[in-house]
Amino acid sequence: MTRKIGIIGMGHVGQAVAQQIITNGYADDLVLIDKNEAKVGADALDFEDAMPNLTSHTNIIVNDYRALKDADVIISALGKIALTDNPDNDRFAELPHNREQVQAVAEAIKASGFNGILIPITNPVDVITALYQEATGLPKAHVIGTGTLLDSARMKRAVGKGLGVDPRSVSGYNLGEHGNSQFTAWSTVTVLDQPIKKLAQARNLDLDQINEDARMGGRYVMVGKHYTNYGVAAAAVRLANVVLNDAHEVLPVSNYREEYGTYLSYPAVVGRDGILEQLQLELTDEERYKLRRSADFIAEKIKESK
Structure with missing residues (x-):
């Protein structure tokens, strides 16, 4: 084909x-x-x-x-x-x-x-x-935006460097807007088969700083070369290949969530027919609050754009 x-x-x-x-x-x-x-x-x-x-x-x-x-x-x-x-x-x-x-x-x-x-x-x-x-x-x-597939990669890069492991060995998600209201859902992040919060205490990892590195990663690149391209291109090509291959892979992409009434980044199973299944994460109360706040921000911007 x-x-x-x-x-x-x-x-x-x-x-x-x-x-x-x-x-x-x-x-x-x-x-x-x-x-x-x-x-x-x-x-x-x-x-x-x-x-x-x-x-x-x-x-x-x-x-x-x-x-x-x-x-x-x-x-x-x-x-x-x-x-x-x-x-x-x-x-x-x-x-x-x-x-x-x-x-x-x-x-x-x-x-x-x-x-x-x-x-x-x-x-x-x-x-x-x-x-x-x-x-x-x-x-x-x-219709699927690349969303926080890139932000999640930036988080994995920062965690991986902090722990001395390949970023592909880090699992977890950044959620919400691909923008300033996105956040790392630390309850979803594991590395070395352990929850990141447990490792952070043992190894002196500053999770707040890692979250900021993920949120502002694009800014650091922009300052150096005045545009970003490789990271987001890799995210888009990965998403396209998941569709082409009908891979049924779980990705944190921008997809329409009925409960929030808007597009936002939240993990979903992606394949040849687009969004096949939407996950339901067990988030903390703080993470749920941050996600709702991010969703409301996106929804308001969509309303203003029309």
């Missing part, structure tokens, strides 16, 4: 997504779409020049929304904002610009007849995911 992925927006993030997909041979057909025709055409040619030295081949299609009709996955990586325009690392500073783009892109996606899984990366991702779902009319289970 042919695997087909579309990427909309070929800025720093879209490029990194496309590079990972092409280098690893994750798709047979890749549709690249960007308003800057010269740029996306140059990217396509550059990728084609790379293929003779790769172990797989990818067919590249440029700026043709009609080619998205039979795509399995579309990844929305549109959006651009400079660090100087957003000194407080507020993802909502991007909303006015990105909201207009999303409406136009959503209409084009809908017109193409696409009925696969839509994965928004575009910030503020929880609000943008909701806007995409409403504008395209796709089922809520088929």
Whole structure:
């Protein structure tokens, strides 16, 4: 079966997504779409020049929304904002610009007849995911934001460094908004087969500082190079592969939770048909409060964006 992925927006993030997909041979057909025709055409040619030295081949299609009709996955990586325009690392500073783009892109996606899984990366991702779902009319289970899949990875990186283990040996989740109201649900975090709070006491780990490192990880990268791309691209590609492979993997992604009336990040089983099952975590009272507060914040921002 042919695997087909579309990427909309070929800025720093879209490029990194496309590079990972092409280098690893994750798709047979890749549709690249960007308003800057010269740029996306140059990217396509550059990728084609790379293929003779790769172990797989990818067919590249440029700026043709009609080619998205039979795509399995579309990844929305549109959006651009400079660090100087957003000194407080507020993802909502991007909303006015990105909201207009999303409406136009959503209409084009809908017109193409696409009925696969839509994965928004575009910030503020929880609000943008909701806007995409409403504008395209796709089922809520088929529109999935990358959400705190990246924040959870940042938490695992910080915990892993603190304990001297590979971050893949750390399990657990950051929940809520992919933004300033997200938090590490420490009750879900285990490493070395032990609860993190037990290890933190024994090994002098500052969990508050690790939580802040996860929350502000993007800011640290932005200060150094004025954009982030590799971490979120890896999250998006992982999510796309889980869909393509019907892997039924549990991921902390932005999905619509009926009890909160909004999109937010909470672990769910993901497969070929999108969100297959939503988990119910045994959170502490404090974590439930933080999650409700984050959900209310997202819901209010979605309301304001309309």
